[in-house]
Amino acid sequence: MNDTVAGCNAQPFLEGWFTLDAERPQLLGNRCVACGTVYFPKLKSGYCRNPDCDGERFEETPLSRSGALWSYSNAAYQPPEPYAQVDKDAFRPFAIAAVELDKEKMIVLGAVVAGVGVEQLKVGMTMELKLGALADGKLTWMWAPAGAQA
Amino acid sequence: MNDTVAGCNAQPFLEGWFTLDAERPQLLGNRCVACGTVYFPKLKSGYCRNPDCDGERFEETPLSRSGALWSYSNAAYQPPEPYAQVDKDAFRPFAIAAVELDKEKMIVLGAVVAGVGVEQLKVGMTMELKLGALADGKLTWMWAPAGAQA
Amino acid sequence: MSTTRDIAILGAGMHPWGKWGRNFVEYGVVAARAALADAGVPWRDVQFVSGAATIRNGYPGQVAGATFAQALGWQGAQVNTSYAACASGSQALAAARAKILAGECEVALVIGSDTTPKGFLKPQPGDRPDDPDWVRFRIGITNPTYFALYARRRMAMYGDTLADFAAVKVKNAEHGLSNPNARYRKAFKADEVAASPIVADPLRLMDICATSDGAAALIVSSLAYASRIGKANAPRVAAVSTVTPSFASALVEMPDIATDSAIAAPAQSFRAALPRKAYEQAGIGPEDVSVAEVYDLSTALELDWMEDLQLCARGEAAHLLRAGETRIGGRIPVNPSGGLACFGEAVPAQALAQVCELTWQLRGQAGARQVADAKVGITANQGLFGHGSSVIVKR
Amino acid sequence: MSTTRDIAILGAGMHPWGKWGRNFVEYGVVAARAALADAGVPWRDVQFVSGAATIRNGYPGQVAGATFAQALGWQGAQVNTSYAACASGSQALAAARAKILAGECEVALVIGSDTTPKGFLKPQPGDRPDDPDWVRFRIGITNPTYFALYARRRMAMYGDTLADFAAVKVKNAEHGLSNPNARYRKAFKADEVAASPIVADPLRLMDICATSDGAAALIVSSLAYASRIGKANAPRVAAVSTVTPSFASALVEMPDIATDSAIAAPAQSFRAALPRKAYEQAGIGPEDVSVAEVYDLSTALELDWMEDLQLCARGEAAHLLRAGETRIGGRIPVNPSGGLACFGEAVPAQALAQVCELTWQLRGQAGARQVADAKVGITANQGLFGHGSSVIVKR
Numbered sequence A, B: 001m002n003d004t005v006a007g008c009n010a011q012p013f014l015e016g017w018f019t020l021d022a023e024r025p026q027l028l029g030n031r032c033v034a035c036g037t038v039y040f041p042k043l044k045s046g047y048c049r050n051p052d053c054d055g056e057r058f059e060e061t062p063l064s065r066s067g068a069l070w071s072y073s074n075a076a077y078q079p080p081e082p083y084a085q086v087d088k089d090a091f092r093p094f095a096i097a098a099v100e101l102d103k104e105k106m107i108v109l110g111a112v113v114a115g116v117g118v119e120q121l122k123v124g125m126t127m128e129l130k131l132g133a134l135a136d137g138k139l140t141w142m143w144a145p146a147g148a149q150a
Numbered sequence C, D: 001m002s003t004t005r006d007i008a009i010l011g012a013g014m015h016p017w018g019k020w021g022r023n024f025v026e027y028g029v030v031a032a033r034a035a036l037a038d039a040g041v042p043w044r045d046v047q048f049v050s051g052a053a054t055i056r057n058g059y060p061g062q063v064a065g066a067t068f069a070q071a072l073g074w075q076g077a078q079v080n081t082s083y084a085a086c087a088s089g090s091q092a093l094a095a096a097r098a099k100i101l102a103g104e105c106e107v108a109l110v111i112g113s114d115t116t117p118k119g120f121l122k123p124q125p126g127d128r129p130d131d132p133d134w135v136r137f138r139i140g141i142t143n144p145t146y147f148a149l150y151a152r153r154r155m156a157m158y159g160d161t162l163a164d165f166a167a168v169k170v171k172n173a174e175h176g177l178s179n180p181n182a183r184y185r186k187a188f189k190a191d192e193v194a195a196s197p198i199v200a201d202p203l204r205l206m207d208i209c210a211t212s213d214g215a216a217a218l219i220v221s222s223l224a225y226a227s228r229i230g231k232a233n234a235p236r237v238a239a240v241s242t243v244t245p246s247f248a249s250a251l252v253e254m255p256d257i258a259t260d261s262a263i264a265a266p267a268q269s270f271r272a273a274l275p276r277k278a279y280e281q282a283g284i285g286p287e288d289v290s291v292a293e294v295y296d297l298s299t300a301l302e303l304d305w306m307e308d309l310q311l312c313a314r315g316e317a318a319h320l321l322r323a324g325e326t327r328i329g330g331r332i333p334v335n336p337s338g339g340l341a342c343f344g345e346a347v348p349a350q351a352l353a354q355v356c357e358l359t360w361q362l363r364g365q366a367g368a369r370q371v372a373d374a375k376v377g378i379t380a381n382q383g384l385f386g387h388g389s390s391v392i393v394k395r
């Protein structure tokens, strides 16, 4: 894994799921115009999932870039495909964060940037969104302790 | 399709489903030792499907070689895979027979040998078992009007 | 039998059949919202979501009940997802009926939706000799083969003709002409059917139904709830039969290459058993039926169903057809919706679409295809591996 | 609530859990025949076959109800096949219960069986960005990640320790030692758990359950039928809860990468809702429970379940564990069968295996793992996509 992405030509692993701003990336959800509920990933069925809302109009909305660490773990073994595979010996465990976004009132999972292990994480600390590369070079969103140098 | 099989090295498309006797082939089923019910294909679960029988022992049994034509149809278009495919222009429609075996009291489906079309078939006529080749050369069982030259 | 065995049909809704190529969830939500609106029932009143699974749309299809409960908005309802091939919709309805009769819930949503691939259905790749579906395709036996064998058998046994089969198509096409939910709305002449290419002798392309995208939903409730919201006169489900075959099953059925052996037990007809159980449950006889929706996977199969439903004696179906008795206006109209001939099959939705049609018929809301004074309707269908169903709706 | 809401459990049967590699139908027939023999009920008396589907065993698995009806011998029973991930067995039981309480049948077979592939479960190949299961694996989030997130959260919120999680494993391994249906029958020491490799911090390999082959079956009936055959005192199913979540669902759940947004509706706990509905149905409270079988997909999850079942206050589960109260002989034994720790998960069979264990406990037939004077048992489990269940059994 490699989080040095500024200025490179890396492509996101999914189009339209997050902005590619190397400094201040944002996840892209959508929001029900009727009730304000935010969806990430974007709701595509066209029908709001709030049982008290019949909303059928949604607009794209970027999500908050930071939130409180709700919990965390790591992948001690290389996950199976479609996770991009590397040579067994080259695999480095990486941390995974569940971050609670205050404004959206939701928890979003993601890998943690390389170089930050579980021993550096603590429930409640502030995390912010970064970009990082998967083993095949495709970009994904990642969480990092706020203020850390990515 | 090709039903000239005597003396060639053709392999069956499934092992153990029928004998390879070019003159007098037979389908191979199995029979519940307790109640006598015959299964084709062979029952492999090990438990008789007669609701009044707890039989768990089965022995291989060859099926009757002939029976009455219960109904028939044909494949006017080439069936999809896993039916062995030939060039679109090379495909010849073939007839299909449902034959009622008197002793086993069951109906068994199969293709009809090449050269015998639906216009030569009549419900009630006696059919007998032959071998024939699929487009990939693998042998299968086929039905033919009794006494016809295969 | 007492009316306590009945449940009310408060709402029916469909997404039009077609080949839209969109996600099945979208169709289902449209159908569900239409059924809720038709019923005048708020979504939060629904205490049980009974989904019919589709097995060709990934995991969301296999958990259809939960998928639609989520798509409409998680609100804590109990959930079930049933799968039974062509009878999936009826199994889902049976689950809802039992839940209501058990006093476990008052209002249920029953829903089925499908997006189907183009072309003939075919099995998964790979050699699988233990899978009868693989074996039959390997030797060239496709789905139409089975329908053709039944059709030819009718011709031999009862003297049915190709013209009879074509007449079923002409009738159903005429019935479906004005049905806004039907995919095919085109009149056919008998010679057009006859001129269509043979697929599986004796059946022509126009004798065999296509596969479609579509969705159907019902809102069903206890009679007490129906009364409470002023719908005491809503049509009722009086029976849902989902019986399995009895060994030895006499008819060779998709995807098998042989029937059961009847050496140790008598051969029995599965199709005939389905409505028999429904009539018994409902305490209603074939003579009471005003209208039938049957699974015309082929034109000839409609005639088999008429006899299995005991709408006439065995072998007499073509006589009724020829006399015009199965057209709208006749003694016992069959497939006033236009049937599978006009819809094409959307597997998990189809059995529910049949009940939607009967609901509209019994309410007198079927417009140009209305069967006059329809009081009792029956459905019938059959799928793979010992699945089938028959539903009776009455008012 | 009156006893008319109950059904009787006449028979329980299992095929031992393991990695046998045979066809799932074989296991299921063994379990079904064992349950029928245990019940003393002839197969022809069974009027409803309620199957829990398996989605990894081809078409026969997707129509499990019909598959077992055929394997045991088609006899005309009504049939249903339910799918609800880990809760499939409970949905099948709920369907049978409703059918019986509705007066639609007297005796039902409920059955689930599975053959599982080796190694971690992983998604189908191909790029599927609309499938949350594909997305989460693409960024490296496997099943153990979710269990680990819940475990770490407990450590942060309630002060649970790795030693607590290891103690759950040690307890369950001890419980399962003599269970003839368990796959793993080996005692563990806490330091062995601690020494096992980390899979998803803070969870070790020994904290996480495997996948297994196995089958479980129940024969259930109306109370009237049970009395008629002299089994009026058979254990009873008093509740089957299969509620869906309520929006907004507060906990991030497999396979999602985010929770619902609670902007427009309050965040709610799904797991806690499952037993709440069961207690309400049964008219029984947590204080009445003598024994619990809960879904210990991980050791830490057993502690979450104890609180969701209200067997103790939120955050107090580890205290009960440390005091030995959840061991056999303690105040409220949890997983006397040995749980998933000793079985490994056989998805469609697992929820039924829980009920089998409670049946034997309530009959006093659990041998070395008997919970003294067990009167009320409860189960809990949760699967993907808003599925979960809780069953209450009493005598």
Ligand SMILES: [Zn+2]
Residues within 6 Å of the ligand: A032, A033, A034, A035, A036, A037, A048, A049, A050, A053, A054, A055
């Ligand atoms: Zn909304």
Ligand SMILES: [Zn+2]
Residues within 6 Å of the ligand: B032, B033, B034, B035, B036, B037, B048, B049, B050, B053, B054, B055
């Ligand atoms: Zn036998």
